[in-house]
Amino acid sequence: MANPPSRKVLGRINLYYWKHENLGRGLVTGFGIFLAGLTLLMAGFLAVKGLSTFLVDHVSPLEFLFSTKWSPDADVPAFGALIFIVGSILISTLALLISTPFSISTAMFVAEISPNLGRKVLQPAIEIFVGIPSVVYGWIGLSVLVPFIRRSFGGLGFSLLAGSLVLALMIFPTITSLAADAFRALPTDFREASYALGATRWQTVRKVLLPAAMPGILTGVVLGLARAFGEALAVQMVIGNMIRIPGKLTDATVNLTSIITMDMGNTATGTPWNDVLWSMALLLLMISFLFILLARTTGQKRRSLK
Amino acid sequence: MRRRIRPQITDRIATATLYLVAGAFVLLLVAFVGYFLYSGRSELNFKFLFTEPAFSTAGGGIGPELFNSIYLVFLSGLISVPIGIAAGIYFAEYAKPGRLTDFLRLSIETLSSLPSIVVGLFGFLVFVILTGWKFTLMGGALAVTILNLPVIARTSEDAIRSVPESIKEGSLALGATRWQTIVRVLLPSALPGIVTGIIIASGRAFGEAATLLYTAGMSSPRLDFTNWNPISATSPLNPFRPAETLAVYIWKINSEGLVPDARQIADGASAVLILAVLAFNLLARFLSRLLGRRFGGSRS
Numbered sequence: 001m002a003n004p005p006s007r008k009v010l011g012r013i014n015l016y017y018w019k020h021e022n023l024g025r026g027l028v029t030g031f032g033i034f035l036a037g038l039t040l041l042m043a044g045f046l047a048v049k050g051l052s053t054f055l056v057d058h059v060s061p062l063e064f065l066f067s068t069k070w071s072p073d074a075d076v077p078a079f080g081a082l083i084f085i086v087g088s089i090l091i092s093t094l095a096l097l098i099s100t101p102f103s104i105s106t107a108m109f110v111a112e113i114s115p116n117l118g119r120k121v122l123q124p125a126i127e128i129f130v131g132i133p134s135v136v137y138g139w140i141g142l143s144v145l146v147p148f149i150r151r152s153f154g155g156l157g158f159s160l161l162a163g164s165l166v167l168a169l170m171i172f173p174t175i176t177s178l179a180a181d182a183f184r185a186l187p188t189d190f191r192e193a194s195y196a197l198g199a200t201r202w203q204t205v206r207k208v209l210l211p212a213a214m215p216g217i218l219t220g221v222v223l224g225l226a227r228a229f230g231e232a233l234a235v236q237m238v239i240g241n242m243i244r245i246p247g248k249l250t251d252a253t254v255n256l257t258s259i260i261t262m263d264m265g266n267t268a269t270g271t272p273w274n275d276v277l278w279s280m281a282l283l284l285l286m287i288s289f290l291f292i293l294l295a296r297t298t299g300q301k302r303r304s305l306k
Numbered sequence: 307m308r309r310r311i312r313p314q315i316t317d318r319i320a321t322a323t324l325y326l327v328a329g330a331f332v333l334l335l336v337a338f339v340g341y342f343l344y345s346g347r348s349e350l351n352f353k354f355l356f357t358e359p360a361f362s363t364a365g366g367g368i369g370p371e372l373f374n375s376i377y378l379v380f381l382s383g384l385i386s387v388p389i390g391i392a393a394g395i396y397f398a399e400y401a402k403p404g405r406l407t408d409f410l411r412l413s414i415e416t417l418s419s420l421p422s423i424v425v426g427l428f429g430f431l432v433f434v435i436l437t438g439w440k441f442t443l444m445g446g447a448l449a450v451t452i453l454n455l456p457v458i459a460r461t462s463e464d465a466i467r468s469v470p471e472s473i474k475e476g477s478l479a480l481g482a483t484r485w486q487t488i489v490r491v492l493l494p495s496a497l498p499g500i501v502t503g504i505i506i507a508s509g510r511a512f513g514e515a516a517t518l519l520y521t522a523g524m525s526s527p528r529l530d531f532t533n534w535n536p537i538s539a540t541s542p543l544n545p546f547r548p549a550e551t552l553a554v555y556i557w558k559i560n561s562e563g564l565v566p567d568a569r570q571i572a573d574g575a576s577a578v579l580i581l582a583v584l585a586f587n588l589l590a591r592f593l594s595r596l597l598g599r600r601f602g603g604s605r606s
Contacts (some may be wrong), residue, residue, distance in 0.1 A: 020483060020486065033396075034393075035410075035455055036417075039413040042425075046428065049431065106324075106327055109325065114328075117328070124587065128584065131586060132338075133512075133583070134516070135554075138560075140338070140342075200314055202313075202317040232423040232516040237557070260423055261516070264427070269435065288416065288419050292415050
């Protein structure tokens with residue numbers, strides 16, 4: 001029969017427990033909160049810099065959002081960012097329109113038609129596509145796609161079309177893998193019930209699984225859109241960077257990320273021109289936050305971090 | 307009869323179309339990789355990979371850029387791996403469901419979807435202007451860390467969560483404390499997944515450019531590769547010097563256009579980046595399989 005442990009031993013056990021439980025717990029909790037705090041810190045810094053356009057330089061927010069007049073180096077400068085905003089919206093919407101049908105088809109193939117080929121061939125292929133750096137996408141756009149567009153459709157080649165095609169390729173893996181996840185997450189009962197009613201595989205996929213997987217697919221589409229909206233260098237390399245609203249697909253244009261990339265290095269900190277670029281960065285941050293909220297409401301409740 | 311046959315025919319057509327789309331996608335990837343390896347083949351030699359770039363003449367290499375990319379991934383990994391795994395542990399094991407956790411998750415989701423140029427600008431503000439460091443490799447590494455942290459935290463969380471509940475309960479039932487269970491049971495079982503996440507994040511950091519334009523800068527000082535003193539200004543190991551990486555270099559020679567052989571250099575450097583992506587992918591697969599076997603069969 002063992003004696004009850006003395007106070008000294010108990011104290012040591014408590015110390016051991018304290019060290020190994022609370023220290024570890026405190027540490028990981030601290031880092032978890034730090035990570036979330038980082039976002040707030042970034043939002044705070046960008047807000048301070050971005051709002052100085054309106055508070056210090058007295059540019060009207062309405063002019064910034066809705067005017068197409070961009071002449072930052074004129075005697076009476078104008079800071080209308082509408083051209084860049086429209087450019088970003090056009091490019092990413094077009095990319096989405098090109099990419100989504102192919103993404104959903106590939107997701108159907110991976111999840112429903114041939115899971116075996118999907119796992120062995122397409123999944124690795126998608127992962128490689130995700131891993132390819134954006135400058136490499138930009139460079140292939142610049143060295144292959146732009147000359148091709150110039151030869152086939154005339155114009156400079158640097159165009160809205162080139163930007164959208166490059167972006168479409170870049171967001172394809174994002175949408176595909178999230179859509180495939182959405183199909184895979186559906187209960188087997190759905191398929192079996194549909195087959196039992198005599199439906200063919202395509203009828204099952206098209207009429208039963210696609211509608212059921214729609215929330216997950218939409219999440220993928222929104223996250224793809226978010227990626228397209230924020231992409232900088234790949235787009236900047238192929239859209240031509242002409243400050244105007246494009247009239248047709250083969251016109252050169254510009255977007256938010258491109259103008260930030262190009263002008264940030266040429267403008268002095270604290271000048272209104274520079275401040276406006278920070279306002280655009282703030283706008284990008286707000287938009288990607290909106291996309292996250294949208295992805296959360298369209299998709300079913302997701303448990304893990306992303 | 308017609309009505310009964312039509313769905314079957316539609317089914318066949320649809321199946322064939324889906325095969326076609328999937329096949330086209332794989333072909334596209336093969337063409338993509340093949341194109342770069344083919345067009346960059348003449349540059350994949352010792353001289354190109356290890357010599358200094360030229361400023362206005364043809365025939366320059368990418369030696370310092372390649373080194374900077376690798377060193378930057380390494381530095382950023384030193385910071386992001388421990389913090390990312392710790393945050394992953396917190397969200398998998400300690401975070402209680404509720405408003406606060408929801409809010410924290412929302413913040414991190416936002417962080418992981420921020421455009422990399424925005425992260426770069428934040429890095430410019432904090433690690434370049436506020437600290438007074440100017441353009442430095444360290445500033446770039448810290449900015450890339452911000453990009454990587456959510457990736458590593460998420461994959462770590464997923465990996466820890468996918469460890470079977472019975473293993474965890476077994477450990478607790480044997481009298482192990484929660485922290486002991488996490489460190490000695492959950493982390494080893496989750497290792498394949500965690501390592502995969504780290505490699506994916508490293509691959510992303512290796513090819514990142516938008517974040518680095520205004521943090522690590524678009525130039526590299528003359529480096530003396532025989533000088534390994536990390537405080538010396540010409541030492542490659544000095545983290546407080548401007549450091550143009552490979553991806554930034556591709557962008558720069560295309561927008562500046564000073565070197566006459568920009569096209570060959572960009573082709574060669576892109577081939578290197580593509581090869582690195584393939585290597586990172588293979589490494590992730592290989593390691594996760596190896597570790598999965600070693601630490602007892604949990605899913606990776």
